[in-house]
Amino acid sequence: MSDYLIGVLSNIGMIAFLALSAYVLLVTGSISFGQQAYFAISAYGSGIATAMWGWPLWLGMLWGAALAGLAAALVAVPTARLHGLYFAVATLAFAEMVRLLLQMLTWQIDVDGTLIGPMGSEGFREIRYIYAHDISAVQFMLLIYGLLGLVVGGLTLMERTRLGLALRMIGEDEIPAEALGVNVAACKIFAAALSGIIAGIGGALYAHLITYIEPALFNVMLGVHGLAYGLIGGLGTAVGPLLGVVLDIGFLESVRAFAGYRMIVFGGLVALLLIVRPRGLLDEVTVHRIVRRLIRSDHVAH
Amino acid sequence: MLVIENIVTAYGKIEALRGVSMEAQEGRITCLLGPNGAGKTTLMYTVAGILHARRGSVRLQGQELVGKPSSEIVRRGLALVPENRLTFPEVSVRENLIAGAYLRLTRDKAGVAEDLERQLVRFPRLRERINQDAGTLSGGEQQMLAVARALMARPRILLMDEPSLGLAPLVVEEIFRTIHELNAEGVTVLLVEQNAHMALQIAHHFYLLEQGRITFSGVPGALQEDEVIHRAYLGGSGASSH
Ligand SMILES: Nc1ncnc2c1ncn2[C@@H]1O[C@H](COP(=O)(O)OP(=O)(O)OP(=O)(O)O)[C@@H](O)[C@H]1O
Numbered sequence: 259m260s261d262y263l264i265g266v267l268s269n270i271g272m273i274a275f276l277a278l279s280a281y282v283l284l285v286t287g288s289i290s291f292g293q294q295a296y297f298a299i300s301a302y303g304s305g306i307a308t309a310m311w312g313w314p315l316w317l318g319m320l321w322g323a324a325l326a327g328l329a330a331a332l333v334a335v336p337t338a339r340l341h342g343l344y345f346a347v348a349t350l351a352f353a354e355m356v357r358l359l360l361q362m363l364t365w366q367i368d369v370d371g372t373l374i375g376p377m378g379s380e381g382f383r384e385i386r387y388i389y390a391h392d393i394s395a396v397q398f399m400l401l402i403y404g405l406l407g408l409v410v411g412g413l414t415l416m417e418r419t420r421l422g423l424a425l426r427m428i429g430e431d432e433i434p435a436e437a438l439g440v441n442v443a444a445c446k447i448f449a450a451a452l453s454g455i456i457a458g459i460g461g462a463l464y465a466h467l468i469t470y471i472e473p474a475l476f477n478v479m480l481g482v483h484g485l486a487y488g489l490i491g492g493l494g495t496a497v498g499p500l501l502g503v504v505l506d507i508g509f510l511e512s513v514r515a516f517a518g519y520r521m522i523v524f525g526g527l528v529a530l531l532l533i534v535r536p537r538g539l540l541d542e543v544t545v546h547r548i549v550r551r552l553i554r555s556d557h558v559a560h
Numbered sequence: 561m562l563v564i565e566n567i568v569t570a571y572g573k574i575e576a577l578r579g580v581s582m583e584a585q586e587g588r589i590t591c592l593l594g595p596n597g598a599g600k601t602t603l604m605y606t607v608a609g610i611l612h613a614r615r616g617s618v619r620l621q622g623q624e625l626v627g628k629p630s631s632e633i634v635r636r637g638l639a640l641v642p643e644n645r646l647t648f649p650e651v652s653v654r655e656n657l658i659a660g661a662y663l664r665l666t667r668d669k670a671g672v673a674e675d676l677e678r679q680l681v682r683f684p685r686l687r688e689r690i691n692q693d694a695g696t697l698s699g700g701e702q703q704m705l706a707v708a709r710a711l712m713a714r715p716r717i718l719l720m721d722e723p724s725l726g727l728a729p730l731v732v733e734e735i736f737r738t739i740h741e742l743n744a745e746g747v748t749v750l751l752v753e754q755n756a757h758m759a760l761q762i763a764h765h766f767y768l769l770e771q772g773r774i775t776f777s778g779v780p781g782a783l784q785e786d787e788v789i790h791r792a793y794l795g796g797s798g799a800s801s802h
């Protein structure tokens with residue numbers, strides 16, 4: 259596999275976590291423009307853990323994702339009652355606050371003779387864990403896809419449980435959901451924490467793959483992309499957002515002809531899809547149809 | 561069975577319910593009539609635990625409901641069919657029905673399946689559309705689905721908020737027939753309506769709610785029907801304003 263291809267695939271995989279985190283909230287009916295904050299919190303948190311404190315990668319990632327999940331849950335407590343535009347603006351404001359705080363975060367310590375740590379808007383260099391431990395690009399890509407598989411599998415299973423049904427009910431209409439005995443507030447905080455953790459996994463992977471992060475990377479455009487992937491790919495299943503990522507990064511970014519025009523083409527594509535397929539390519543009806551077809555061909559095969 | 565006493569519920573500073581007291585007796589159909597904005601929906605939400613009362617008490621078979629989460633209230637046997645927000649539109653009819661038994665979904669799979677079958681026998685049209693998204697059903701079918709979904713919770717008392725809203729007369733009759741049948745099977749009903757004419761035909765007792773206060777309580781026939789209709793649509797102090 260060429261380095262270029264590995265790079266593109268790794269990118270797709272990491273951004274997919276962001277898309278999935280936005281998707282979890284979209285399912286519950288909340289449009290967040292702030293998922294990049296959790297991506298950033300975990301990128302910094304895990305980077306600090308491995309590069310400054312010398313923690314192993316798995317522990318650093320766990321720590322970063324846990325921080326992101328906690329932050330998301332804390333944000334959800336006051337924002338769970340907001341809807342639509344109000345929720346979107348609140349999440350965006352929080353993410354911008356995180357970005358500005360990271361710009362002010364300067365904290366370096368001496369690690370084996372070099373000063374390492376975040377330096378405000380200059381960024382955070384030398385998150386070199388995977389190079390120091392001879393983890394190859396392919397191995398890291400496999401790690402990304404392994405974790406992605408776990409998350410997608412977990413979400414797909416969750417969608418079939420009572421909790422999954424509750425989240426969808428909340429996404430459709432909170433009042434009847436509450437009337438049927440669903441604890442809407444608790445479910446929304448849970449969904450937020452889960453979305454924070456998922457974004458956090460992506461952020462931790464990202465920091466370690468590119469070894470250098472800076473606050474400007476985690477601006478609102480990152481969040482908008484994460485959100486758009488879910489809208490393009492569809493809300494019928496957790497695979498939908500992945501399709502959105504593959505379309506954008508795998509296709510638009512990789513096809514040379516679009517160079518320089520990618521954002522324009524992407525924007526146009528989003529607008530077009532929202533008009534012709536308001537609930538994305540893999541919407542509920544399509545998923546339902548595919549699943550039924552699979553079941554039928556399963557019967558035939560037996 | 562359901563005793564509501566001096567309930568005050570407010571949206572911010574505005575008190576939508578200003579000390580409401582009423583009662584729904586076991587085995588009966590109690591009807592709550594009142595004009596737009598009187599506070600009928602607010603009362604239903606308060607009783608179901610979706611809104612929280614500032615003051616007052618709601619007791620179901622002697623047990624206090626105020627301050628309890630909606631899950632606890634459903635568990636005690638109260639189900640609400642909300643006004644307007646009937647179904648989960650992008651969710652299939654089957655899942656909508658199953659969602660009605662939300663609180664015992666994991667514990668009582670067999671019981672839920674049985675209840676589902678019972679509802680499909682009662683509402684055959686839902687069976688024909690079982691895999692369709694609920695949002696594709698007609699208004700009347702959605703109302704039926706909402707009733708069936710509420711019944712999936714095995715309620716002892718069913719609260720219905722304006723089930724006739726926006727439906728054609730024939731469909732309204734069908735809904736009222738269903739309410740009547742349910743009641744004959746032993747379900748206590750608290751029915752919110754603006755369609756006073758239809759409601760008075762099946763109610764055992766009715767109340768008028770105007771501007772957050774109960775202004776009349778009695779059996780059908782205790783007031784002239786045209787006065788009830790007048791006050792249910794327009795509010796105001798009835799006969800004197802004619
Ligand atoms: N979310 C809210 N925020 C503020 N005020 C509200 C809210 N919901 C209802 N109200 C107000 O409370 C009062 C009672 O409203 P409610 O919906 O309970 O009336 P209703 O009797 O159900 O009317 P309708 O027949 O139109 O359904 C109205 O004055 C209404 O404007």
Ligand SMILES: [Mg+2]
Nearest residue numbers: 600601602643
């Ligand atoms: Mg109402």
